[in-house]
Structure formats: structure tokens, C-alpha cells
Amino acid sequence: MSEFRVAVIIPAAGQGTRFGADKLGQDLGGRPLLLRTVELFTKREEVGAIIVAAPPESFDDFRLRYGAQLGFHGVLIVAGGRTERWESVRNALAVVPAECTHIAVHDAARPGASAALLTRIFDAARVADAVIPGEPVSATLKRVTEETFQATEDDAVADAILGEAGKDAVRGRRVEATISRTRVVAIQTPQIFAAALLRRAYAQENLAGATDDAMLVEQLGEPVLVVDGEPRNMKVTTTADLAILRAILGHRSAEERPAHKRF
Numbered sequence: 001m002s003e004f005r006v007a008v009i010i011p012a013a014g015q016g017t018r019f020g021a022d023k024l025g026q027d028l029g030g031r032p033l034l035l036r037t038v039e040l041f042t043k044r045e046e047v048g049a050i051i052v053a054a055p056p057e058s059f060d061d062f063r064l065r066y067g068a069q070l071g072f073h074g075v076l077i078v079a080g081g082r083t084e085r086w087e088s089v090r091n092a093l094a095v096v097p098a099e100c101t102h103i104a105v106h107d108a109a110r111p112g113a114s115a116a117l118l119t120r121i122f123d124a125a126r127v128a129d130a131v132i133p134g135e136p137v138s139a140t141l142k143r144v145t146e147e148t149f150q151a152t153e154d155d156a157v158a159d160a161i162l163g164e165a166g167k168d169a170v171r172g173r174r175v176e177a178t179i180s181r182t183r184v185v186a187i188q189t190p191q192i193f194a195a196a197l198l199r200r201a202y203a204q205e206n207l208a209g210a211t212d213d214a215m216l217v218e219q220l221g222e223p224v225l226v227v228d229g230e231p232r233n234m235k236v237t238t239t240a241d242l243a244i245l246r247a248i249l250g251h252r253s254a255e256e257r258p259a260h261k262r263f
């Protein structure tokens, strides 16, 4: 079998704005969430290099906090992009060792990926140049207007019930269309690519607007294969997501653990 050596890029330079705190530093079963994510890859024999993109404005703090443990695993740390995820990936791409045949990109905020998912992705990458995980969407999807509208003024009943304070509550957007769920999938990471293909994707002039790496490969007109994702590989965006993920993984929060197991 031909050589298969994967470099893993972990974008970890985000601000965690929607979480409202340092989400990558949150406790997940006694370890910071970021290290949980990195450790998904440290024991994989296919993996030849791991590169973490750190927040540029708090780079020194990040090194102080995680440098020793990341260094122990041989992880490289680069400064990521201030605002855009693709800038973080691009900066990490610059230090990917030449001998790596493939490059996987995995959100630092997805510590729940299973070993089975990584195996599925890696196996598929041996036969396809771009592979990403996706899950069927269960929500009903509708596109709504940009503007909001207030429910009709002469709705005396609503006025009587809600009064002045209710005015904002009856504002909403109008449905423009219901989007068919057929063949619609919600995409996750890790996304894995033949190294030359991802380099070509990131060498394009226009990277703006890319919310995942596959988009830039699609922009080249190259095919992208979707394999099954999994619920436990959810992205931690809000504090509620972290609670859900802890429940899925069977981890309790630090406060809920017996004192001698908190640290």
C-alpha cells in the first residue's frame, strides 16, 4: 500500500464569542477541552504531525497554558487568524511537513469525535482526495426575510393581551421558502484532503467567505466525498452545547465531581 501520512491542523484561534468565555479551556472530564481534541489524534499511527493555530492576540498566554502539554505530544503551535477561520488554517498550512501525504483539518471545538469516525475518514481518504463527514438534518428548514415585521396593528386581541410590552414579542420575519431537507447534510470536521489538493485550494485568490475547507476545494471544481458523521462530534458553540456534549460523553462538570477528582 502506498504511503499514507496525515498532518492534522487544529484551528483554535477563535474568540468563543457565542460561548461567552474561553470555551477551549473548559473542563471536559478533568482536562481542558482543547487538549481533549488534540489527544484524539496523538495516538493515531497515521498521524505524522499536529499543528494548532492559537489566538494571535493572546499567543503568549496560550503557550504558557498549553505549551508544555502540547510540546510533550510534539504539537507545533502557530499564530492563527484574528477573525477568519480560514486564516488560521492557511497559517498552519505553511508549516505542514513536506512528507505528509494528507492534511486533515479539525475544529478545536469538536472534542467528541470517536476513533471510529477518524478511521472512517482516514480509510476513505486512501481512495478519495477530499473527504468530509456529514449528518442528515432533522430540522425543518425555511428561508426568511432579512427585515422583521410587526403583527398587524389592528390586532386588538393581541394588544389587549400583550399591551405595549408585547409589541416586540410580535415582531418576526416572514417565510420566503421552505427548503427541502432531501439530501441536505450538516457538515462536520475532520475534513481530510490530499496534501497537494488542499494547498491548491488555499493558493486561490479568493478565500473570503469560506466557512469550511471543503468549500475551497469545491471552488476549484474538485469532487468532495461525504461520509457519515456522528452526533457526538458536535461543535461546542454555546454553554448549552457543552452540557449536551458532557452528557453524551458521560463526563460530569468539575463542580459535580467528587472533590478529589476535580483537578
Ligand code: CTP
Pocket: 010, 011, 012, 013, 014, 015, 016, 017, 018, 019, 053, 080, 081, 082, 083, 084, 085, 086, 087, 088, 089, 107, 108, 109, 110, 235, 236, 237
Ligand atoms: N477558529 C480559528 N480562527 C478564527 C476563528 C475560529 O481557528 N479566526 C476556530 C475556533 O477556535 C474553533 C473553530 O475554528 O475551533 C470553529 O469556530 P467557532 O466554533 O465559530 O469558534 P469561535 O470562532 O471561537 O466561536 P464564536 O464564533 O462564537 O466566536
Ligand code: MG
Pocket: 014, 015
Ligand atoms: Mg467563529
